[in-house]
Amino acid sequence: MATAKATVEANCSPETFLSVVTDFERYPEFLEDMVDARIRAQGEGYWEVCFGLHIVRRLEYTLRLEKVSADRVEWCLVEGIFRANNGSWTLESLDGGTRCRANYEVEIQLGMYVPRTLMKTLVGRSLPEMLDGFREQAESATS
Numbered sequence: 001m002a003t004a005k006a007t008v009e010a011n012c013s014p015e016t017f018l019s020v021v022t023d024f025e026r027y028p029e030f031l032e033d034m035v036d037a038r039i040r041a042q043g044e045g046y047w048e049v050c051f052g053l054h055i056v057r058r059l060e061y062t063l064r065l066e067k068v069s070a071d072r073v074e075w076c077l078v079e080g081i082f083r084a085n086n087g088s089w090t091l092e093s094l095d096g097g098t099r100c101r102a103n104y105e106v107e108i109q110l111g112m113y114v115p116r117t118l119m120k121t122l123v124g125r126s127l128p129e130m131l132d133g134f135r136e137q138a139e140s141a142t143s
Contacts, residue, residue: 003107008131010138014071014091014100017138021073021089021102022065024049030137031130048078055126061085084109104131 010017020026024047027037033053041048046066053059061080067073071092077085087106094100104127 002109003105004127005103005105006127006131007101007103008135009094009099009101010135011099012138012142013097014093016141017091017100017102017134018067018071018073018089020134020138020141022047022067024051024065026137027051030133032133033126033130051080082108082110102131102134 024037024039027034033055034051035054035058036050036052038050039047040050040062045068046064048062048064050060050062059081061082062078063075063085064078065073065075072088072090074088075086077083085106085108087104090103090105092101092103
């Protein structure tokens, strides 16, 4: 199973960053590899979202995401190309709430064979670009 952890700091409040994280249907607007995101079901504090990525080829999957606290969102795989896709966003307030640190963790196992070197390349390229996309979107929301 491939795991990744990364952190990004943003010039916005944790609440603003979290609002970007939970605005799933806008992901294709600011995440390069995301081609679509559609909420399939939602309730109090949870969402089931179908995502479509294009990395080498189209990948589709559905996650159940849950807001477990005011500063944490966790997810797990419902169905799709992965055998496993579990992770979280945890937000920390900085400088009295005018800035935040967003901690991202994910464990992924694909349902098909992917060479380890390709997986490392995808994570190494895609993860920093994704975090930058979230940071830029959150900071532009405060401008």
